[in-house]
Amino acid sequence: MKTKECPSCAMEINSKDKICPICGYEFAEYSTAFKWIAILLIILFILYFIF
Numbered sequence: 001m002k003t004k005e006c007p008s009c010a011m012e013i014n015s016k017d018k019i020c021p022i023c024g025y026e027f028a029e030y031s032t033a034f035k036w037i038a039i040l041l042i043i044l045f046i047l048y049f050i051f
C-alpha cells in the first residue's frame with residue numbers, strides 16, 4: 001500500500017485517500033495541475049520579455 005504524509009497531522013495515510021481519516025484534512029486534487037500552470041505562466045512571462 002502506498003502511503004503519503006498528511007500535512008495537517010503528519011500521519012502516514014493511504015495515498016488514494018482524498019480526505020485524511022485521522023484529522024479530516026482535504027487533499028487538493030488540483031495542486032499538481034496548478035503547479036504546471038504556474039510553471040507554464042512563468043515560461044510565457046520570460047519569453048514575452050526575451051522576444
Ligand SMILES: [Zn+2]
Binds near residue numbers: 007011021022
Ligand atoms: Zn491528517
